[in-house]
Amino acid sequence: MMKRIIYLLLIIVMPIYALANDEANILLKKGNDQYAKGQYKEAITTYQKIVNDGHQSALVYYNLGNAYFKNEDVPSALLYYEKAHKLSPGDDDINFNIQFANQKTADKVEAGTEFFITKWWHSFILRFSLTTLAVLTILFIIAGSALLIVYRFTNSVSIKKWSFYSALVILLLGFASMFVASRQDQYFDAHHGAIIFSTSVNVKSAPTPNAKNLFLIHDGTKVEILEDNNGWMKIRLASGNEGWINASDAKEI
Amino acid sequence: MKIKLSILTLLLCCSSLVFAQVKFTASVNKTTIGTGEVLEVTFSINANGDRFAPPAFGGFQVVGGPNVSNSVSMINGVTSASIAYGYDLVPTKEGEITIGPATIVSGGRPYSTTPIKIKVVKGQGGQASQQAQQQSSNGPDSRNIQRGRVSDISKSLFLRAEVDKTTAYLGQQITMNLRLYTRVNIANGEPEKIPDLNGFYSQEIKSTNPNAQWRTEILNGVRYNVTDIKQTILFPEHEGNITIEPAIMNFIVRQQAASTSGDPFDAFFGGYEDVKYKVKSTPVVIHVKPLPLAGKPAEFTGAVGKFNIEASLDKNDVKANDAINYTIKVSGTGNLKLLKPINPTFPADFEKYEPKITDTITENAGGSSGNRKYTYLLIPRHQGDFTIDPVKFAYFNPATGRYVSLSTPAFHVKVAKGTGDGSNVTAFSNAGKQDVKVLSNDIRYIKTGTELNEAGSDFYGSGLYYFLLIFGPAGFLGALVYGKWRDKNNADVVGLKSRKAGKIAAKHLASAKQQLNNKKAFYENLFRGLYGYLSDKLNIPYSDLNREKIASELKARSLDESLINEMLDTLDLCEMARYAPVSGITEQQVLDKAQNMINNIENKI
Numbered sequence: 079m080m081k082r083i084i085y086l087l088l089i090i091v092m093p094i095y096a097l098a099n100d101e102a103n104i105l106l107k108k109g110n111d112q113y114a115k116g117q118y119k120e121a122i123t124t125y126q127k128i129v130n131d132g133h134q135s136a137l138v139y140y141n142l143g144n145a146y147f148k149n150e151d152v153p154s155a156l157l158y159y160e161k162a163h164k165l166s167p168g169d170d171d172i173n174f175n176i177q178f179a180n181q182k183t184a185d186k187v188e189a190g191t192e193f194f195i196t197k198w199w200h201s202f203i204l205r206f207s208l209t210t211l212a213v214l215t216i217l218f219i220i221a222g223s224a225l226l227i228v229y230r231f232t233n234s235v236s237i238k239k240w241s242f243y244s245a246l247v248i249l250l251l252g253f254a255s256m257f258v259a260s261r262q263d264q265y266f267d268a269h270h271g272a273i274i275f276s277t278s279v280n281v282k283s284a285p286t287p288n289a290k291n292l293f294l295i296h297d298g299t300k301v302e303i304l305e306d307n308n309g310w311m312k313i314r315l316a317s318g319n320e321g322w323i324n325a326s327d328a329k330e331i
Numbered sequence: 332m333k334i335k336l337s338i339l340t341l342l343l344c345c346s347s348l349v350f351a352q353v354k355f356t357a358s359v360n361k362t363t364i365g366t367g368e369v370l371e372v373t374f375s376i377n378a379n380g381d382r383f384a385p386p387a388f389g390g391f392q393v394v395g396g397p398n399v400s401n402s403v404s405m406i407n408g409v410t411s412a413s414i415a416y417g418y419d420l421v422p423t424k425e426g427e428i429t430i431g432p433a434t435i436v437s438g439g440r441p442y443s444t445t446p447i448k449i450k451v452v453k454g455q456g457g458q459a460s461q462q463a464q465q466q467s468s469n470g471p472d473s474r475n476i477q478r479g480r481v482s483d484i485s486k487s488l489f490l491r492a493e494v495d496k497t498t499a500y501l502g503q504q505i506t507m508n509l510r511l512y513t514r515v516n517i518a519n520g521e522p523e524k525i526p527d528l529n530g531f532y533s534q535e536i537k538s539t540n541p542n543a544q545w546r547t548e549i550l551n552g553v554r555y556n557v558t559d560i561k562q563t564i565l566f567p568e569h570e571g572n573i574t575i576e577p578a579i580m581n582f583i584v585r586q587q588a589a590s591t592s593g594d595p596f597d598a599f600f601g602g603y604e605d606v607k608y609k610v611k612s613t614p615v616v617i618h619v620k621p622l623p624l625a626g627k628p629a630e631f632t633g634a635v636g637k638f639n640i641e642a643s644l645d646k647n648d649v650k651a652n653d654a655i656n657y658t659i660k661v662s663g664t665g666n667l668k669l670l671k672p673i674n675p676t677f678p679a680d681f682e683k684y685e686p687k688i689t690d691t692i693t694e695n696a697g698g699s700s701g702n703r704k705y706t707y708l709l710i711p712r713h714q715g716d717f718t719i720d721p722v723k724f725a726y727f728n729p730a731t732g733r734y735v736s737l738s739t740p741a742f743h744v745k746v747a748k749g750t751g752d753g754s755n756v757t758a759f760s761n762a763g764k765q766d767v768k769v770l771s772n773d774i775r776y777i778k779t780g781t782e783l784n785e786a787g788s789d790f791y792g793s794g795l796y797y798f799l800l801i802f803g804p805a806g807f808l809g810a811l812v813y814g815k816w817r818d819k820n821n822a823d824v825v826g827l828k829s830r831k832a833g834k835i836a837a838k839h840l841a842s843a844k845q846q847l848n849n850k851k852a853f854y855e856n857l858f859r860g861l862y863g864y865l866s867d868k869l870n871i872p873y874s875d876l877n878r879e880k881i882a883s884e885l886k887a888r889s890l891d892e893s894l895i896n897e898m899l900d901t902l903d904l905c906e907m908a909r910y911a912p913v914s915g916i917t918e919q920q921v922l923d924k925a926q927n928m929i930n931n932i933e934n935k936i
């Protein structure tokens with residue numbers, strides 16, 4: 079019975095973890111080689127091709143961001159770093175490079191101080207990628223269920239005891255990871271970001287070209303999109319300043 | 332002497348000199364005299380003249396003159412001459428007497444003096460002695476100095492604050508001259524009070540010559556020595572009537588000592604006395620009009636006068652982080668020093684510094700004029716095409732009473748990508764940003780994995796995800812259902828077994844019956860049949876079956892004690908018969924007994 083369940087799980091879960099696409103993997107290897115040789119422009123083209131083929135992968139986004147950075151295109155680098163960050167929010171390399179690339183941008187946006195519990199909570203829910211959390215949830219729930227089945231059918235009292243408590247713990251872990259996943263999903267939904275691509279953008283008070291200029295931001299600055307309206311987007315900086323910019327001045331993460 | 336003079340006159344007349352400006356004036360030493368006093372009348376021409384004809388001097392008696400004085404000077408080959416005809420007159424009657432015009436011909440043209448009105452009052456008489464005094468080039472003209480004692484100094488020594496206009500617009504410049512008029516000898520003079528000039532922005536006109544510049548001026552027909560004490564340019568700061576407070580000066584007037592003997596020689600050689608005298612100018616009221624509201628441009632900030640504005644940019648094709656200079660120059664006449672700062676709008680991306688203001692402004696009797704330069708240092712921080720908007724400047728022209736708007740051209744600046752990324756960062760990063768000390772000065776290396784082994788983010792929330800999520804609980808539920816079914820089924824098996832127990836026992840008994848002749852096999856079969864029957868019937872595994880268990884189980888099922896004992900006896904018998912011969916009972920009897928017992932149990936359970 080248990081064996082059967084495990085085999086079934088493996089059959090279902092394995093393909094998710096091994097989206098093995100030979101062509102994409104070959105391209106990835108080629109891109110890495112080009113990057114290693116310092117041919118950053120060529121590496122960009124190669125990585126971009128993988129992305130254009132529909133592969134969403136923190137690894138490709140990260141490598142593409144690196145190639146853009148080496149090519150001195152900081153806004154594009156930040157865009158792909160942020161994309162990678164979204165897929166793998168707990169990755170140290172990605173977070174480090176975001177921080178590093180941000181030093182090359184013109185605007186210093188002072189983020190409002192976060193309450194330490196909020197900060198801790200965010201770093202906690204962003205520790206693992208959404209996919210990892212989803213897979214963990216499934217594995218925990220299935221394992222817990224299996225242990226409950228063991229509990230039901232065993233005749234030995236000690237096994238019964240052991241299986242019941244471990245099932246309880248594992249099921250709790252499963253629900254916790256499900257909750258964290260939903261929080262993370264909501265976090266990225268609420269923090270819908272974009273990177274400014276125009277050299278300097280006047281942020282206006284209303285979505286019209288002759289509205290008052292509120293402040294000025296430069297390429298590479300990360301903004302949060304609050305609203306979309308007829309080719310204009312309402313943005314907010316980490317510092318809390320809000321205003322409208324032309325949608326063409328920024329690229330969504 | 333006379334011959335000499337006439338020769339000189341002749342000589343002068345002969346010299347044909349042309350003068351640009353011929354002035355022929357008449358002057359008196361005082362306009363009001365007492366009877367018996369001597370009135371000096373001087374007719375002077377600053378050129379050669381002939382056919383001088385004095386007026387009739389009606390009402391006067393000529394007591395001296397004509398005293399002709401000639402002066403000829405030759406400077407750089409240009410000869411200039413002047414002639415003065417002096418008469419001493421004594422009025423013959425009181426009242427107003429007019430000295431008629433004197434005429435002279437100079438350069439073929441006739442000139443005449445303006446008539447002078449003299450008021451003759453009853454006087455004490457007395458004759459002023461003549462005192463010759465040399466005239467220094469800049470000093471007061473001695474001829475304008477009254478001789479003898481002056482009874483009323485106020486007429487002969489006064490200050491006047493003269494303004495070029497008494498009605499002005501707000502901010503329009505006014506020139507004020509504080510002038511000293513004197514006909515007495517001044518030994519010393521010092522200001523006591525200089526007007527505060529409240530309500531004006533004032534600027535003093537600095538004189539290049541520290542010494543007083545004296546000149547002769549005729550006021551109401553009387554010759555005065557005049558000097559400008561102070562020249563100031565005033566800019567009214569508010570509308571309404573603004574009063575310029577009087578200036579006060581203290582002078583020491585040197586006069587001939589009063590003659591004790593009345594001897595003119597005494598007066599001539601006699602000493603002098605110094606008299607302290609305070610002079611106060613009359614206050615001047617300036618009417619300041621507000622600037623008209625009609626047609627006032629938005630960019631007007633209070634410039635009044637006549638101006639011009641220019642702007643220039645030193646270069647318009649630069650690299651990011653290179654400095655450029657933008658200069659605005661306002662030039663003209665007016666309240667330049669009061670100009671409000673001009674605020675040109677620069678692209679927001681330009682770093683701009685406070686402008687450097689350079690004034691080249693001079694003040695003179697004509698007013699304040701020159702230019703003011705604003706130099707802005709701009710540093711474009713990012714590449715791109717930028718435009719410096721035109722600067723608008725407006726001023727009010729009091730001469731025409733209208734506002735004038737001026738504008739500079741717009742400038743286009745092309746900014747190329749700057750050299751060095753680092754400067755870009757340091758320019759904007761302030762303390763907080765620079766604090767970040769990056770030890771590893773580069774991004775982290777790419778992830779060199781060659782397998783795209785990461786799942787898409789869309790797994791979470793997908794159908795597969797939810798299917799797998801309910802897979803576990805569903806399996807568990809299935810297992811529960813299965814367990815329940817199995818339990819129920821197992822319970823049936825027991826029942827069936829027990830139900831079938833009799834039949835199986837019967838089978839065993841039947842096989843035992845066939846072995847009636849073989850004693851050992853018979854008992855063995857019978858024993859197995861009974862044990863098997865009890866095992867199935869009582870649901871006790873065969874291995875757990877023993878005498879005590881059978882007794883307790885049968886008791887639990889409330890069977891008769893005798894029947895239980897009989898069963899146990901039979902089982903004991905069967906066990907014993909396997910090893911030792913049995914006596915007193917035949918196999919057939921034992922079989923029947925067993926059959927009866929099974930039937931009894933079947934009936935009861």
